[in-house]
Amino acid sequence: MIPTWCVARISASQAELQRALDWACGIGRVDCLVIEPDTIWSHASFAFNAYYQTNGNNRIACYVSGTASLTKINPSYGTCSYDVSK
Numbered sequence: 001m002i003p004t005w006c007v008a009r010i011s012a013s014q015a016e017l018q019r020a021l022d023w024a025c026g027i028g029r030v031d032c033l034v035i036e037p038d039t040i041w042s043h044a045s046f047a048f049n050a051y052y053q054t055n056g057n058n059r060i061a062c063y064v065s066g067t068a069s070l071t072k073i074n075p076s077y078g079t080c081s082y083d084v085s086k
Helices: 014-025 040-054
Strands: 005-008 068-071
């Protein structure tokens, strides 16, 4: 199986990303305290991917109100390592 990650859409506005991030860190039960973002996009991407990975890598788990999409390109950078589907 090819590894996949769930990341925030570049086209999503900051307001849309913040609403989706609030959902992921609240109802979605993602532990957002471990995230040290440098941008709203990277914070949202990390949270969305965490939700996606813990919910069976199901395509619907990466919808997040239309603000996220799947990628086969590893979004990890520097010391920020994104979990990967297996």
